[in-house]
Structures are given as structure tokens and as C-alpha cells.
Amino acid sequence: MTYAFDWDFILRVAPRFGVALLTTLQVFLTALAISTSGAVLLALIGRSLPGRTLRWGLATFSWLFRGLPELIVLLFAYLALPQLGLPLPSFWAAVCGLALIGMAYEYEIFRGALNAVPGGQFEAARALGLGRVPLYARVILPQVLRVAVTPYVTFACSSLKRTSVASAVAVPEIMGLSRRFNEAFQKPFELMLIALVLYAALSSLLMVLEHVLDSRLQRGLRAR
Template sequence: MSLLETFFNWDVLVATMPALLRGVLTTIALGVASIVCGTVLGLGVSLVRLYAARPLRLAAMVYIDVFRALPMLVVLIIIYYALPFVGVRLDSWTSAILGFSMVLAAYSAEVFRAGIEAVPRGQFEAAASLGLHFMMTLRKVVLPQAMRLVVPPTTSNWVSMFKDTSLASVVAMPELLKEAQDAQALNANPTPLIGAALVYLVLLWPMVRLVGHLEERARRQQAR
């Protein structure tokens, strides 16, 4: 068989397109849910890391260090395959979203911490002189400034998270790569994997360009 017939077989691609589309929808839903949960959790962990009592700060530091050190695949395996031995059984969706969210939260927490610490301490003092309490100062003064700083690295983490959804096949999630692998086995042809790669490119290339645009805009703002 020629290269085109082996890797770019149009008939095989058309036949497997419904399965790939199902995988795309699953991948998008999984990615969006994990990004939302992980980003919100990461913000909460960063605030605990910065402002909570010392024991809670230490716990947040341990959480961040552990989940930044563990490979995503290991986290998914522990949640889906190890937890049942202690009586905790989670379905594929819950396991995947929980695993992705916990890892993303660890990275997001460090990004948010750096953004918050970049806001001058004088902002707190100025807000206190106006009679704003601590939580109001965070919500109205500090976080809006920090968010502008963390947008580029946060968006980059989101791109990485979308790529990592391909690991969800280890917990039997029918995401894009899993559907492509099943289609490859069924048709004895690697074209579905090429199709999946092209779909990932279409999904993620705009996000990669967005990250570059945001980073460039942040550099221009800092240079002013």
C-alpha cells in the first residue's frame, strides 16, 4: 500500500468520522469542565496559600508541590484504579474531571499567587485607609489587577489541559484519541489517528495563537 492509502485513506476517514465527532464532543466537554473546575479551585488554593492560617498554608503548599510533581497519567490511575480498594468508586467522567482539575488547580494556584504578589502592597494600605475590609480589598482592588497579569500563563495552562485530555482513555473515557484508536483497530488502518491529530490541530491552534497574542500584549503594557 502507498503512503496515501495507509495514512490518508479517504474512505476510512469518512467511515470513521461519526466516531471521531463523538470523541471531539467528549473532549471539548471534558476540557471545558476541567478548566472551569481547576481554575476556580486553583484560585481558592492560592488564596489559602497566601492568607490562611499557617497550617492551612502549609497544606496548600504540599498540595501544590505534590500535584505539580505527579504525572497526570499517575493521578488518573490512582483515582480510577486505586481508590476502589479503599471503597471510593468513581465513574470515568468523574475520575477524569477530578484528576485534570486537581492537577490544573496546582499549576493555576502558583500562577495566581505570582499575580497577586505582583500587585504592590501599597494597594492594600490604600484600600484600608478608605475603610475597605480585607475581602473587599481582594475582590475590588487586588484581584482585578492580578487577573490582567495571569491571563497569558493561565491560557497556556488551558491549552496544555486540552492536550492532556488525550490521557483520559486510560480511565475508559471515549474521548477523541480513544475513538481514533478504536477506529484504527477496527479498520486496521492508521488514518483515524491522523484524522484525530488534524482535529486536535484545528481545536488548539487558535488557542496557541491567542496565548501568543496575550503574551505580546502583556509585554507591550509592561514596556509602557
């Protein structure tokens, strides 16, 4: 027996996902901006200031937040931090939790990309008298981006889907609205189809961005 989708219901409800789509993008982009900035900073600090204590601290941070389930981190930010005198609105609790997890993964991406740059590049740049900022801006980071862009965008796609757990802390994103509508209308397949299409469209945009960035980086390298 085949299931007959209620297409009229889908057409009626789909426009009401506009606000949820915007909320999902806000959570995703805010968390991604924070996690990327933090991960790049940690990777540069780890490369520029070698030391056993620092290495152990960064490795522990990476191990901890890559190992913890996203839901636990979000619930800690939403429920436990207020007990410590740090109350966060549900939106910022979700952003904080997702950013910490993302930072741990992205730190490994950028750390690996930095390690992939030959040591001779650093020595040659210093021999030419380049300071630290020009060294990284003009020599190192373009090579890091070429290595990191594919795993970074792949992780960003996973981060986008990871925003679905934000509904656990009362953020009205796509999955949260799907659950709420399902409780009211009992149309799980139709609502999951809407969520599937929205997530697939957003992930496709990220993959197109990956292709464009990778093509430009490769053209830039060939032009040198």
C-alpha cells in the same frame, strides 16, 4: 516511498468523532472549572491567612500533584478509590485526576500573580475603607488577571491535550476513539491526522481567546 493517505476513509470516519470531541470538551471544561475555582481559592487563602503550616501544606500539595504523572493520578482515582469505598465512574475519575493536577499548576500561576501585585495596593485600598470582597473584586483581581491570563491559557492548552490520557480509564475521548478505530481498521496515520486536526482546532480557539482577553485587559488598564 511516500505514504498515500486514504482520504475516503478519513471522510467516512471523521464525522464519527463528533461524540468523542464532545466528550473531550466535557472532560476538559469540567476539570478546568473545578481546578480554576480551587486554585484561586487556595491562592487567596494562602495570601489572606499567612502561616507556616498552611504554607507547607499548600507547597506540598503543589509539589506532589505537579510531580506525579497524570496517568498515575487517573488510575488512582479510577482503581484505588473504589477500594476505599469511593467508586467513581470513568468520566468523573478522569475529571477528578485532571482537576487535581490542574489545580496544583494553576495555584502556582495565581499565587505568582497575586505576589506580583504591589503591597501598596492592599494598603491603599484598606486606607480607603474597602472591605475584603471589594478589595479583591475591584482592585486586586483585575491586576491578577492581567498577569495570569497568558500563562493560564497556555496551561489550559496543555490541559486540553492532557485529556488524551483519559482513554486509559475507558473515557471515549478523541485519542480513545482513535485507538479503537485503529484496532478495527489499521489506519494509524489517517486516524492520527484526524486527531491532530481536532486538537489543533481546539487549541487555536483557546489561543484566540487568550488574545481577546489580553487585548481587553490592556485596553481596560489604559482607560484608567
